[in-house]
Amino acid sequence: MIYEGITSIVHSEFYIKSGNGPSIQRNIFENVDYDIYEKQLIDEIKTKMKEKGLQIKLKRSILLKMLMAAQYNIEKAIINCQSHLNFLQEYSKQDYVNELRKGHLYVCGFDNQFRPVIVIRQYCDIKIIAYFLETVKRQLLIDYYVENWTVILDLDTDLPVIELDDLLYLQLHFYGNLNKILIVNGPDDIDDIVKQFIEKIKDLQVKIKIISEYQQILQYIPKEQLEIKYGGDFNNVELFWPILKRETHTGTNKLLKKNSHLSINSMGSSINKKPSFMKITVLEENGNPLLNQQVEVFEDQIESQQGEQQSQQNNFQQQQQQQQQQEDFEEKSKSYQSSTTKKQDQQFIQIDDDEDDLIEMESENMEKRNGKKQITKKYGEATKTTTYSQKQTILEGEKEIPSSFSCCSRSCSIF
Numbered sequence: 001m002i003y004e005g006i007t008s009i010v011h012s013e014f015y016i017k018s019g020n021g022p023s024i025q026r027n028i029f030e031n032v033d034y035d036i037y038e039k040q041l042i043d044e045i046k047t048k049m050k051e052k053g054l055q056i057k058l059k060r061s062i063l064l065k066m067l068m069a070a071q072y073n074i075e076k077a078i079i080n081c082q083s084h085l086n087f088l089q090e091y092s093k094q095d096y097v098n099e100l101r102k103g104h105l106y107v108c109g110f111d112n113q114f115r116p117v118i119v120i121r122q123y124c125d126i127k128i129i130a131y132f133l134e135t136v137k138r139q140l141l142i143d144y145y146v147e148n149w150t151v152i153l154d155l156d157t158d159l160p161v162i163e164l165d166d167l168l169y170l171q172l173h174f175y176g177n178l179n180k181i182l183i184v185n186g187p188d189d190i191d192d193i194v195k196q197f198i199e200k201i202k203d204l205q206v207k208i209k210i211i212s213e214y215q216q217i218l219q220y221i222p223k224e225q226l227e228i229k230y231g232g233d234f235n236n237v238e239l240f241w242p243i244l245k246r247e248t249h250t251g252t253n254k255l256l257k258k259n260s261h262l263s264i265n266s267m268g269s270s271i272n273k274k275p276s277f278m279k280i281t282v283l284e285e286n287g288n289p290l291l292n293q294q295v296e297v298f299e300d301q302i303e304s305q306q307g308e309q310q311s312q313q314n315n316f317q318q319q320q321q322q323q324q325q326q327e328d329f330e331e332k333s334k335s336y337q338s339s340t341t342k343k344q345d346q347q348f349i350q351i352d353d354d355e356d357d358l359i360e361m362e363s364e365n366m367e368k369r370n371g372k373k374q375i376t377k378k379y380g381e382a383t384k385t386t387t388y389s390q391k392q393t394i395l396e397g398e399k400e401i402p403s404s405f406s407c408c409s410r411s412c413s414i415f
Contacts, residue, residue: 006114006142006145006146007142007145009114009145009146011027011028011144015027015028016028016032017032017035020035020037021037022071022072024037024038024068026064026068026176027147027148027176027179028144028147029061029064029065029147029176030061030143030144030147031143031144032144034060034064038064041064041067041072041074042060042063042064042067044074045063045066045067045074045077045078045081046063048074048075048078049078049081052078054078054082056078056081056082056085058081058084058085062081062084063077063081065175065176066080066081066084066172066175068175068176069171069172069175080172083172083173084172084173087130087134087173091131091134094127094131096127096128096131096132097241099124099125099128100128100132100240100241101240101241102240103121103237103240104120104121104122104123104124104128105118105119105120105121105122105124105129105132106118106119106237106240106241106243107119107136107140107243107244108225108226108227108234108237109221109224109225109226109227109234110221110225110246111150111179111220111221111222111225112220112221112222113146113148113179114145114146115146115148115149115150115179116136116140116141116146116149116150117149117150117151117152117221117225117226118133118136118149118150118151118152119151119152119154119227119237120151120152120153120154121154121156121157121158122157122158123158123162126166126169126170129170130169130170130173130174133170133173133174133177134173134174135243136149136243137174137177139243139245139246140243140245140246141177147176147177148176148177148178148179149177149178149179150179150180150182150220150221151178151180151181151182152182152184152217152230153181153182153183153184154184154185155183155184155185155186155187155190156184156185162197164197164200164201167197167200167201168201171201171203178207179207180207180208180209180220181204181207181208181209182209182211182217182220183208183209183210183211184211184214184217184230186210190210191210194208194210214230214231215231217230217231217232218231218232
């Protein structure tokens with residue numbers, strides 16, 4: 001039974017695969033799409049094996065791992081495939097129960113990304129280690145969701161003498177399964193020792209981390225999943241074999257709720273959702289460097305993308321502000337025009353009222369002044385004209401044109 005919370009994990013694209021061509025680095029091989037370069041090489045190795053009459057039935061993911069372990073050399077990859085097929089056939093025939101019960105290496109809990117934590121306290125025969133790792137792979141790894149493990153290498157009681165051939169043997173049969181090796185209780189010259197292995201196997205450069213204080217382990221493994229002797233809250237393991245199934249481990253529910261470095265359900269698989277989410281995925285899903293060189297490039301790309309997004313956002317805000325200012329200006333203009341029109345209408349209404357009163361007065365005067373009717377009429381027209389011109393001068397702000405009682409021409413500028 002698989003712990004159901006793990007099946008809601010959605011890995012970031014960068015964590016699944018980074019780089020292109022021969023420099024590809026991949027952490028997830030199952031249930032994901034391969035790029036054109038990978039597909040082409042898989043087809044080539046299949047064709048080559050068919051030409052040689054070899055019957056090697058391995059999954060596409062295994063073929064890709066054999067190619068990557070051979071640095072994409074087809075001939076070497078075919079040899080790797082034959083060796084790995086023999087290893088798988090021999091696994092079921094082996095039995096190292098008595099050795100594994102001694103606790104030289106065992107599983108204890110899971111790291112921040114639900115990867116099983118393997119503790120190695122004493123180096124033993126390479127075949128025992130390979131058998132143990134294959135068992136962990138079959139019982140605790142889950143295609144796509146969890147395809148890697150984290151190793152605590154405790155050098156307190158034993159400084160193993162590891163042969164280069166042994167490391168290459170493990171790299172071949174478990175290519176892509178190692179997440180991190182945390183070295184604890186190392187001697188003073190541990191840096192020099194590690195450097196020798198890194199020079200021979202470049203992939204180990206970003207995989208090995210020397211721990212000087214147990215507190216540093218908590219960056220990778222939650223406290224409730226870490227043994228007390230390493231600064232955690234988990235009881236020290238006393239039963240080393242057989243391996244406990246995933247659902248029997250305690251604290252996995254808290255781990256799912258606590259974990260914030262994976263994209264869960266609605267967050268999706270895109271690295272462009274939020275800057276905080278991008279920052280985490282760039283540094284690997286547990287917050288630690290995955291590929292120093294490519295990480296630096298990727299961070300530059302993110303900063304560039306963030307700069308472009310910020311620039312676009314600023315431009316958009318400026319456009320909005322300009323549009324809002326234009327709308328406010330138009331609104332004020334309309335309001336001003338409306339107010340001016342109302343004032344003009346009020347003025348013209350007042351003028352008309354004044355004219356009506358004047359005409360009414362003139363009518364009364366006409367009745368009184370029968371002998372001066374024509375003069376009074378002209379006087380009235382001149383008065384009305386003068387009053388209207390004065391009002392218009394005030395409203396429109398035009399240069400005032402002097403008027404006189406003798407100005408009565410219809411072609412006059414007043415009209």
